[in-house]
Amino acid sequence: MISGIKYRLAQLLFVTTLLGGCSFTNNPKPLNQALDQGLVDVELTNVGTFGDVMIATIYGKAPDSVELAIPSGLIVKNEQSDEDFVLVRYQGMLSALDAIDPQLEEPLTAHKDQPSYGLIEAYSIEAYTNSPTISDTFRLDGFAEADLKTLIDLFAQKPHDQFTAKQIAIWAITDDADREVVYWASSLFKEADFEQAKALLIEAKLDPTNYLMFQE
Structure with missing residues (x-):
């Protein structure tokens, strides 16, 4: 039984135009691998439920700078509540944790002498829980699987829009x-968001009728 009221606010869209992808060089290392290899530390801060709502503060531990990539489908575990997230893609560098002006063409790079801030498109995977607070801490927790991974891989190739529809499609799964x-x-x-979500599932070659939300 659902009790209480959960208030979710769609975040200010930091980017309103299509992002074709940042140009990385020198074979950027996936963030999860860089963590496993002890090359970086990361703190993840959440600022909302869907869209450009995850900020990664990266601390380099290697002598040289390390270019990083955000693989689609990484799961981010909330250590304070039940609301976890799935990462879609890197959106740009921020000049500070509270900045709202991502540098779209700037690769996510870890430096030993100063923190770097990366804006990430991400979505909640918990429809029934309260939204996180700004003080919540997160950690990487593997990858999405099966239908969710298929859907997120599609999102990573789609234009930077339809945030509400993407969120609905994820919760359906x-x-x-x-x-x-x-x-x-x-x-x-x-x-209209539900219709767009249904279309996204179909585009990902997933049958909407397999999910309660789209059953007649």
Whole structure:
């Protein structure tokens, strides 16, 4: 039974134009591998539920700078609550943790002498929980699997838009949520968002009728 009210606010879209992808050189190392190899430390800060809502503060530990990539489908575990996230793609460097002006063409690079801040497109995978607070801490927790990974890989190739539809499609998979749950999460979702979410599932070659949200 659902109790209480969860307020979710779609975040200010830091980028409103299509991002074709940042130009990396020198074979950027996936963030998870760089962590495993002790090349970097990372602190993840969440600023909302969907869209450009995850900021990675990167601390380099190697003598040389390390270019990093954000693989699509990385799961981010919230260590304070149940609301976890899935990462889609890197969106650009920020000049500071509280900046709102990502440098779109600047690769995510870890430096030993100063922190770097990367803006990441990410989405909640928990429809039934309260939104995280700014003080919550997160850690990487493997990769999405099966249908969710298929969907996220599609999102990573799509234009930087349709944030609400993407969130609905994810919740359809991860929590088998129905429309009542989505509307409970936020009044910001509209009927057109559900139609777009259905189209995204079909584009990912996933059958919408396998999920409660799109069953008649």
